[in-house]
Each structure stands twice: as structure tokens, then as C-alpha cells.
Amino acid sequence: MRRVLKINEWFHPDGFPISVERRDPQEHFEAHAHEFAELVVVTGGKCLHVTGSDSWELTAGDVFVISGHREHEYRDLVDLRLVNILYQPNRLKMGLFDLPSVAGYHALFTLEPSRNIRQPTKGRLHLTAKELAQVIELADRLDTELKAREPGFGFMATATFMQVIGYLSRCYGRNPSPDGRAVLRIGEALSHLERNIHRDVDLDELASIANMSRRSFLRVFQSATGTSPLAWVIEQRINRACSLLRQTDRRVTEIAFDVGFNDSNYFTRQFRKVTGISPREYRMRQGSA
Template identity: 40%
Template structure:
């Protein structure tokens, strides 16, 4: 089967705000629900898509793996993941499409929530291994609340009132926070494993300047050293300590741009006890010194 690219331009417009809400409803003929409806066509996106299953069931083919979906399932499809649905039985979906970079989501703040780390960062990576068992599945009342939030976003998209970009971004963040909190109540073994790693990421994000020891992170995760390293690296591409160093560098970049603190003061503020070591790590990450970075951003 040939795979199609679902280009964001068809959903966001040429110069539109990179967020859209599309409904998919299954009728007896499985007719398209909207222009560029690719529900039953293998495709991938150049954006993220948050899928909310509001009714019915289907099989979901994702990267060559089959997963059953049913009403209450909520999951994230990251860009460039090939997928389609088949065997639709009265399936209704709400697809919230967005480009996280272009709408400038506050990722640093979102990653302070273990549920966000687990659902939006880890679950897509471990979906195949867990056979979709780590997905978020909402019961009727929370699903109804999520539908209300999505409907409010849909109205903002349709009305095109002044300020809709701000309103859409705010509503997406509200939805993400609600789903992240809901994920912490998920009762599957697979979800609990992701939440343990999410707790580690959240701890690092919330207290990045602390002199963290690996043993402390192992206690937070309730995992063995080898297991934490394996899962963490698979999810983030880094070890916990490498992740922490990169996080500190990101914070240092903000301070170099926005404060008059000296480089030594910034190094200490973000958790480096040695300004020379800070400079080496900064150069390793960005290819230039903190001083050069500050001068270039002036």
C-alpha cells in the first residue's frame, strides 16, 4: 500500500494558525467526513494529531502494527507515523491537529507533569511494545468533558474571531493538562511503568538546579538502574544525566538572552558548580561558548 502525506497546509491553510479540529463520522458507505479525510487511507502527517475516539470501534494500523480502538481511547499520533483505520464499526473521532513548534507550546512547563511525560512523550514510543495497553482510556464522564473542550476548540476554528489563536492555544493547553492528569489515574501495568519514568522527567524539570544523584532518580522511578536507563534512553534518546545537562543548558540560554547575570552566576543558578565545566558543556551542545551566544543574541 502506498502511503500519502497529510500536509498541514490542507488543514491549516496557507497562512493559517497551525491548529485544526476535524470530526470523522462513519456512515453506512464510509463516505469522507471532510475534505482531505484520509481515515481509511494509509498516511502520515507533518504535524501532531491528538485522536479522541468518541463512539464505536475500529482497528488501527500504525506503522505495520494493528491495535483495536474503542470509544474513550485518546492517543497522540506524532508526525511521520504511517497509519489508517479499518473495520470501522460506527466509529466517530475528533482529531485535533497541531504543530507544537509553530504554536510555541511551553514544553518545559508541560514536562513538569508526569502524566504529560507519560502520555505525550513516552506512550507513542512504547505503543508497539505495550500493544497499546498503555493508552489513555476515558470513562463516560471524563470523555464527555474532553468532548466539550474539543467542541469549544472547533467553534474557535470555525468562527475565526479576533484572538482565536490565543484562545485555541489556551484551550489546547487546558485539554493537555486535563488529559495528563487523567493519565495518572490509568490503572494498567504498562501505564504505571511509563508514569514512573514520567516522575523522573518531572522531577528533573521541576528542580533542574539540584545536584541529582542517579540513586535518587532510581528511588523516584522504583526501577533498577539498567531498566531506567533502557526506558529513559528509548524515550528521550538520552540518559537521565544527559537530559539534565541539556535542560540546564536550555535554561542558561534563556538567562543569557534575558538577564544581565554574569556567565559564572548563570552557571551556578542552573546547577553547574564549575563555570569552566558549564562552558564546555554549553559549547558541546551548541557549538559556541556562552559568551559568543550572548553576543550573537544581543
């Protein structure tokens, strides 16, 4: 039977959506999935990391993100030491300000967690000794805030977590491995789409940004994200519309145009396709929650 780690078992009873788990050393842990995402930083030792039919060696400096639905385990452990930062993506605004414009952010936090397990694994992030020391320092600060839980800890912990996200995103972009460059190029295409979310999708332009032919770009994008560029853009627009429906009392038609749709009827159809309900139903449910 598949083991799934539950939120209520690994997060504080107050419901805060970030937790730090240190493993020094990591003992054997059976294959499992999570109800949350896991950012893993290898601080020492080595092991074989297994996800589905894929496996690769982990050593100090390796960093990866596992999304909740992916099962994984560690085998052949040799003094393996980890810092695991557990977080609930649906409760955190990860892509704040200009972070989505950083290609490394999309490579590590959008593409890697959903990456097809049949794809090569050599593209994952590996930190230098200096970079690893910086990440460990930030993780220590995050852990301290979460343990002390002094007034304002939620703000301080979230700010520190975002520093970790931003720093790792920069690291991914600075030193991509040969295989990682393909992931990074798709990340650059996603960053371009984020910056131009109101524009029509230009496949030739995206392929040029990714330095691929149009056909290769579509194939790699679909494999990396599980969807097409147009469907990805529509989902991002719908996510933005959901935020506006929750946080403002603006008319649905106005919101549709604001997030990049030129036809309010088309917006409503796409909204229902993504969420299962109409924009007005969504607003009513949020208002009564």
C-alpha cells in the same frame, strides 16, 4: 513512497499552530506521517490502529499522541469517529507553570509520542464516559474559537488547548492501566527531574521513585525516552538557556549558572553538542532573525 502531511496543508494560512479536524466518520486513510504532532480522541466506533509493526484496537474513549515522524494508519474501520487536535510542539510552550510536575503529562505528551513501537500498547489512555464528554466539550470550544477567529482567538484557543492538555494529564495519572503504570512511573521520574533541574542526577533516587532497580530503571528510561537521565536533564537545561538567550540580555556565564551548570566552559560544550552552535552564535542568530 512515504506520505507526509504538510503544515501548510492542514493549518490555517495565518500560521496559527493549532488546528482541529473532526472525522465523523473516519474514512480509510493511507499510512502517513506528519510535520506536526496529533492528539487523537476516539469518540465512537472502532478500528485497528497500525504504527510500523505494531497494531492495537481503538474504541471510544481511547486517547493517544502521535509525533510527526511516526507513520500510522487506521484499518478495519467500523463507524470510527475521531477528534484530531493538530499542533506544532516547537511553537507552543506546552509545559507551562507546574504542568511538568504532573506525571501524567510526561506519560502522555513526552513518552507516548516517542514510545518505541515494539513496546506494549495497552498503557495508552482510555477515558471514562464522563471524562470523554468533558474532553469533547473542550474540543468543541477549541474548534469554535478556531473557526470564528474573532479578535483574541489566539489567546482563547491556546488557553482551551492547554485545558485539554492539563485535563488529559490528570486523567492519565488517575486511572493508569497495568501496563500504563510503568509509563507513569517513568513520568514520575521525569517530573522529579523537572522539579529539581538544577540538582545533580541521582540514579538511585530516580530508580526508587520509579519503583525499579537501578538497572531496570536505566533500561526502561532509555527505551522510553531514547536517551539517558543525564542527557535528558542537559537537554532541558539547554532548552531553558535558549529561552533566556532569546528573551534577555544576560551574560552567557550568568545564564549557564542559572540553568544548572557549574562550569561555563562545560555549558558551552554541551550547548554546542545539542544545538550545533555556541551560545553567543545562537543569540546573534536569534537577534538577526
